[in-house]
């Protein structure tokens with residue numbers, strides 16, 4: 001440290017000034033939104049002022065050491081422009097001080113990536129398709145860690161079962177093979193609660209954990225593909241990669257993710273606006289559906305990716321549900337936590353719409369989808385599968401991620417709720 005102070009005193013002075021200016025600016029803005037994104041408050045950060053001037057110098061010196069000396073890791077995020085992927089990308093930039101290059105691989109690149117290219121980390125946007133092995137291999141070559149979040153999330157019948165399989169299963173095979181061929185040792189896979197359930201028998205999974213016995217039987221192409229892909233990732237743990245070292249893999253299983261950018265929340269909001277500020281309850285309030293805030297899911301990815309090397313023996317080959325402090329509620333009641341404060345209300349219609357009627361509508365929708373397929377794509381939210389998922393209790397209660405790699409939610413429920421409400425309010429045509 002003395003050496004650093006001696007030779008780079010002027011630089012530290014400048015950094016100290018910049019740090020002071022940044023904090024002043026942060027204080028002035030409060031917990032505001034920067035470029036469409038909420039500013040995060042560090043849970044553990046202590047204000048420089050409380051450390052005194054010497055503490056500040058030491059802190060800045062340490063920060064510099066972290067950012068200049070240790071930045072050497074290359075990360076690849078597949079699906080990095082999707083709902084979850086974007087949060088993972090931004091979280092990595094905020095929370096992984098050892099990052100030197102971040103490769104963002106997606107079929108469709110977002111324009112927001114441009115604004116990230118000015119920071120200390122090299123952000124490389126790669127437009128590519130996970131079903132193309134050579135494109136994946138080129139993107140993976142030289143990366144230390146791969147977070148594989150790309151996937152075709154389709155439970156509405158928009159894509160064919162074949163396409164879902166190609167993207168979710170073959171795409172994952174390509175990622176694994178690319179790691180093996182190029183010598184990348186750490187792979188985190190974004191799996192889903194759907195690899196477990198709800199199963200086709202509608203059995204409830206009530207506050208279960210990773211070891212809870214459950215008959216996981218799927219028929220729908222999406223959960224089938226996620227289950228297959230997860231299995232491939234876990235089986236690949238320990239495989240020898242180029243260079244002779246073992247591959248370390250794990251899978252994270254989010255329940256229903258919500259937060260800024262959630263398309264289905266957007267759809268419900270707009271539907272509510274079209275219906276004069278009302279949504280009609282379809283699912284009994286007693287059916288609990290697991291939900292988790294996107295920022296916490298992203299944080300879990302960043303944390304487990306960081307710990308894969310240090311705790312390879314413990315974490316390698318493991319699955320973890322993604323969880324936080326979000327309350328257990330029905331799918332619709334949970335959505336109302338955000339849509340309610342934005343002017344929508346949930347109208348109770350249990351007597352008007354009994355389950356058999358909903359099922360009839362869902363089957364009709366499926367039939368219409370099939371009949372219209374040659375002419376147009378009809379893919380409403382309600383179909384027999386989505387009705388079954390929404391109508392079956394599936395909630396998790398676990399601390400496995402905390403025990404294995406020290407995960408604690410970064411965002412409290414209050415924070416997650418506030419951020420999501422702020423995002424809904426910012427949507428065009430707010431009901432407020």
Ligand SMILES: NC(=O)c1ccc[n+]([C@@H]2O[C@H](COP(=O)([O-])OP(=O)(O)OC[C@H]3O[C@@H](n4cnc5c(N)ncnc54)[C@H](O)[C@@H]3O)[C@@H](O)[C@H]2O)c1
Pocket residue numbers: 078079080081082083084085105106107108128129130131148149150151152153167171190191192193226253254255256257258
């Ligand atoms: N949204 C949820 O509630 C939820 C819950 C559990 C798990 N997951 C999983 O999380 C991951 C991300 O889901 P999301 O909700 O952000 O979905 P999303 O559709 O917003 O993001 C997926 C991203 O993958 C990209 N992608 C799709 N096909 C690709 C291909 N062939 N090559 C390259 N990129 C491709 C898409 O362009 C998109 O940006 C998925 O693997 C999904 O299965 C999502």
Ligand SMILES: CC(C)CCC[C@@H](C)[C@H]1CC[C@H]2[C@@H]3[C@H](O)C=C4C[C@@H](O)CC[C@]4(C)[C@H]3CC[C@]12C
Pocket residue numbers: 153155191192193194255256257264282283289331381382385386387389390
């Ligand atoms: C009966 C209707 C009025 C309500 C329809 C809601 C329905 C569209 C919702 C309910 C539950 C939702 C799924 C759930 O949150 C978890 C996942 C796992 C994830 O991997 C992909 C998304 C998915 C399947 C959600 C899709 C939308 C569902 C079915």
